[in-house]
Amino acid sequence: MAATMRQVAEAAGVSIATVSFVVNNTKPVAPETRQRIEEAMERLEFRRNMVGRALASRRTRVVALVYPAMEHKLGASGMEFVTSAARTAGRAGYHLVLWPVSNDAAELTQLVGQGLVDGVLLMEVQLEDPRVEVLRRTRTPFTLIGRSADLTGLVYVDIDFDRTMEQAVDHLLGLGHRRLVMVAGSQEEASYRSYGPFVRSAAAYRRIAAERGFEVVILECEQTTAAGRAVAERILSAHPATTAVLVLNEFAAPGLVSGLLRHGVRIPEDVSVLSVLTSTEASTSVEPALTSMSSPGAELGELGVQALLRLLEGGPASPPRLLAGTLVPGDSTGPVRTGPAAG
Amino acid sequence: MAATMRQVAEAAGVSIATVSFVVNNTKPVAPETRQRIEEAMERLEFRRNMVGRALASRRTRVVALVYPAMEHKLGASGMEFVTSAARTAGRAGYHLVLWPVSNDAAELTQLVGQGLVDGVLLMEVQLEDPRVEVLRRTRTPFTLIGRSADLTGLVYVDIDFDRTMEQAVDHLLGLGHRRLVMVAGSQEEASYRSYGPFVRSAAAYRRIAAERGFEVVILECEQTTAAGRAVAERILSAHPATTAVLVLNEFAAPGLVSGLLRHGVRIPEDVSVLSVLTSTEASTSVEPALTSMSSPGAELGELGVQALLRLLEGGPASPPRLLAGTLVPGDSTGPVRTGPAAG
DNA sequence: CTGAAAGCGCTTACAG
DNA sequence: CTGAAAGCGCTTACAG
Structure with missing residues (x-):
C-alpha cells in the first residue's frame, strides 16, 4: 500500500x-x-514509516504516561490531563502510550527495557517514589507531574499549592470569614500515604493561617460522599462557630454539602463552602453549585509533555513550572453571616 | 546498557x-x-528491543485507541475504559497509544500511515462514521466500541441497550410505576447527532413500552445540570402524573433531582429517579444517592482490546459482544405513591 | 548538491 | 538442532 x-x-x-x-x-x-x-x-x-525511522535514528518518538491504575480513581480531570498530554505529543510528532502500572519497580523496569519509548511522564508521584529510581537507573529521560521529596536534577510540573490555597483562603477572608475549617483527604489508604497534594496543601494552609492570623483546623476524611456527610457532623459538633469550609477532597465535597444542608445549615448564608482542585463537572453537579478552585489538568498535561520533549530534543532543561488553580464562582460562598450563629 | x-x-x-x-x-x-x-x-x-522486532516481523504490537477529544467529555467512566484497555493490551504484550483526534478522516489517515500501530480501537462511533471508511480503505484491522449503522464484516463490542433499558424499566414497573418519563440527551450538538447510545436506547424504550403497555414520553435535554433542572419543571408542568423518571444523561441527572426537590417533590416518595449508564461516582455524589444502571466501561475496554488482538493474531473473528449495565441500588427509587399525587 | 554503504536490532526462510 | 544471510525501512557519517 x-x-x-x-x-x-x-x-x-x-x-x-x-x-x-x-x-x-x-x-x-x-x-x-x-x-x-x-x-x-x-x-x-x-x-x-515510523518504525524504520525509529530503528535508524535510535529515537522512537513515543513517550509513555505512567500512572497508578486502580489505586486511586483519576476521575474526569484525569481524562482531561491524559487527553491534553496525548494531543500535545501528537502535535509535536510524538505518540503517547499509556502505562497504567502498579506503583512498583519491577513492571516499570520491564517496560522501559523494551526500548519502545524515548521518555516517560510520571504521574501521581509519591514523596518517596520507587519509580523515580527505576527511571534514573535506566537513564530514561522523564518528567514528573507532581514532586518527589528529592528533586535534585529533576524536571517537574505541578500544581502551585501555595498560590492555589492563598487564592482560596483570600476569597473566604475577603468575604469576612475568620473561622475556617479545612477538610482534607484521608491518608489511610496506602496509595495516599504522604501523598504530595495533601502534604503540600496542608503545609500551605498552615503557613497562610500563620501569616493571616487565623486558627488552623484540619479534618481528614475519606474520599467518599458518606465520609463527607460524616465530616459535616464533626464540624457542626466540634467546631460550631465555623463560617467557612475549604474542601480538598473532590469525592467528599458533595457529601459535606448535603450533610450540612440536612442539619438545617444554609449554604452560603450560614456556612460557605469552597472546593479546591475539583473538576467543573463535579462542582456544578452539586446543589448549590460549588464555588471552586478548578484543577489545571489540561495545562499540566501540556506543560508536562512539553518539558519532556525539550529534554528529549536536548534543549535547555525546563525550569519547574507550578500552576495555580483558578477560582470558579459558584453559589456556595458568600459574605460571613452577621446575625447570630445558626449552628 | x-x-x-x-x-x-x-x-x-x-x-x-x-x-x-x-x-x-x-x-x-x-x-x-x-x-x-x-x-x-x-x-x-x-x-x-521492540523496535528491531517490529521492523523485522512487520508487527509493532502497538494498537491505538481513537476517540474524539474535546467534542464531548468522556468523564470518569471514560478513564475507566481507557485504563482497562491499556492494561488488557499490556498483559498481552501490546502497547496502547492514545489518539484523541477530531472526528474527520484526514488526521486519522495520516496517523495510520505512519505504520506505528497494528490495529485500532474506535470509540464513540457515529452511525455514519468517516473514520470507519479510513480504516477500511487503509486495511487497518479495527474494532468498534459502539456500532455504526452498516456493520457488515465489522467486529464490535457495545452496550446492550435493550437489556439495560429492560432491566431499568422492569425495576420501575416492579415498584408499581406505570407513568414514566424518559429524559434523554440532546442531539443538538454536532457530536451527538444521531449518536448511537441515544438512538438505540430510545428505540429500546419504545419497544419495551409497547410490549409492557405504558405510554412513551421522551424529553430531550442538554448535558448540563441547569438543563436537568429545567427538564424537572417541564415534567412537573406537562406531565404532573409522572411517578418515575428514567434519565439517560449523566450530566443532567443531578439537576433533575435538585429541580424536583426544589419544587417540593420528594424522592423517591413522590417520584422515583433511575439514572441509566452513569458512573458510580456521579450517582453517589447526588442526594439522595441515585439508583442507577452502571456503565460497563472497564469490561468494554477489556473485551474491545481482546477482540482486536484476536483479529491481529489471525484467530477466529470475535462475535459481537453486547454488555448490559448492572442495577446499582440507591435511594432514589421506591414503590409508587399510593396516596393522592403530590404534583 | 548527491550517492554508496554501513548499520539500527531483530526475524525468518533456506540450507545443512 | 544450528548458522549464514537477506531483509524489514529508514538515517547518517563519509566521500566526492
Whole structure:
C-alpha cells in the first residue's frame, strides 16, 4: 500500500539518501531534484514509516504516561490531563502510550527495557517514589507531574499549592470569614500515604493561617460522599462557630454539602463552602453549585509533555513550572453571616 | 546498557538466530545450548528491543485507541475504559497509544500511515462514521466500541441497550410505576447527532413500552445540570402524573433531582429517579444517592482490546459482544405513591 | 548538491 | 538442532 523510500527514490531517479534529505529537510537539495522527489512521493502516496525511522535514528518518538491504575480513581480531570498530554505529543510528532502500572519497580523496569519509548511522564508521584529510581537507573529521560521529596536534577510540573490555597483562603477572608475549617483527604489508604497534594496543601494552609492570623483546623476524611456527610457532623459538633469550609477532597465535597444542608445549615448564608482542585463537572453537579478552585489538568498535561520533549530534543532543561488553580464562582460562598450563629 | 541479541549470541558462542529461537520459543534448541543462552541473557541483562522486532516481523504490537477529544467529555467512566484497555493490551504484550483526534478522516489517515500501530480501537462511533471508511480503505484491522449503522464484516463490542433499558424499566414497573418519563440527551450538538447510545436506547424504550403497555414520553435535554433542572419543571408542568423518571444523561441527572426537590417533590416518595449508564461516582455524589444502571466501561475496554488482538493474531473473528449495565441500588427509587399525587 | 554503504536490532526462510 | 544471510525501512557519517 504505502510506498517505501526506496520506491520513491527509484521513481525519482535518485538515491534513498536524497529522499531522506528531502523528507527530513536535513540537507540542501537542488530545486529540480527536490521537485521530482516530491512529485514521486505524492504520486506513490509515500508515508514515512515510523518504525524504520525509529530503528535508524535510535529515537522512537513515543513517550509513555505512567500512572497508578486502580489505586486511586483519576476521575474526569484525569481524562482531561491524559487527553491534553496525548494531543500535545501528537502535535509535536510524538505518540503517547499509556502505562497504567502498579506503583512498583519491577513492571516499570520491564517496560522501559523494551526500548519502545524515548521518555516517560510520571504521574501521581509519591514523596518517596520507587519509580523515580527505576527511571534514573535506566537513564530514561522523564518528567514528573507532581514532586518527589528529592528533586535534585529533576524536571517537574505541578500544581502551585501555595498560590492555589492563598487564592482560596483570600476569597473566604475577603468575604469576612475568620473561622475556617479545612477538610482534607484521608491518608489511610496506602496509595495516599504522604501523598504530595495533601502534604503540600496542608503545609500551605498552615503557613497562610500563620501569616493571616487565623486558627488552623484540619479534618481528614475519606474520599467518599458518606465520609463527607460524616465530616459535616464533626464540624457542626466540634467546631460550631465555623463560617467557612475549604474542601480538598473532590469525592467528599458533595457529601459535606448535603450533610450540612440536612442539619438545617444554609449554604452560603450560614456556612460557605469552597472546593479546591475539583473538576467543573463535579462542582456544578452539586446543589448549590460549588464555588471552586478548578484543577489545571489540561495545562499540566501540556506543560508536562512539553518539558519532556525539550529534554528529549536536548534543549535547555525546563525550569519547574507550578500552576495555580483558578477560582470558579459558584453559589456556595458568600459574605460571613452577621446575625447570630445558626449552628 | 541493555545488551543486544548479537552480544548475547557472542557471549554464548552461538548465532543470533539461535538466540532468537530461544527468546521466541519458535524452534527446538538443544538443552545445553538453551542453557548457555539463557545464562548469557541473564548476565548481560538482555531485553528484546521492540523496535528491531517490529521492523523485522512487520508487527509493532502497538494498537491505538481513537476517540474524539474535546467534542464531548468522556468523564470518569471514560478513564475507566481507557485504563482497562491499556492494561488488557499490556498483559498481552501490546502497547496502547492514545489518539484523541477530531472526528474527520484526514488526521486519522495520516496517523495510520505512519505504520506505528497494528490495529485500532474506535470509540464513540457515529452511525455514519468517516473514520470507519479510513480504516477500511487503509486495511487497518479495527474494532468498534459502539456500532455504526452498516456493520457488515465489522467486529464490535457495545452496550446492550435493550437489556439495560429492560432491566431499568422492569425495576420501575416492579415498584408499581406505570407513568414514566424518559429524559434523554440532546442531539443538538454536532457530536451527538444521531449518536448511537441515544438512538438505540430510545428505540429500546419504545419497544419495551409497547410490549409492557405504558405510554412513551421522551424529553430531550442538554448535558448540563441547569438543563436537568429545567427538564424537572417541564415534567412537573406537562406531565404532573409522572411517578418515575428514567434519565439517560449523566450530566443532567443531578439537576433533575435538585429541580424536583426544589419544587417540593420528594424522592423517591413522590417520584422515583433511575439514572441509566452513569458512573458510580456521579450517582453517589447526588442526594439522595441515585439508583442507577452502571456503565460497563472497564469490561468494554477489556473485551474491545481482546477482540482486536484476536483479529491481529489471525484467530477466529470475535462475535459481537453486547454488555448490559448492572442495577446499582440507591435511594432514589421506591414503590409508587399510593396516596393522592403530590404534583 | 548527491550517492554508496554501513548499520539500527531483530526475524525468518533456506540450507545443512 | 544450528548458522549464514537477506531483509524489514529508514538515517547518517563519509566521500566526492
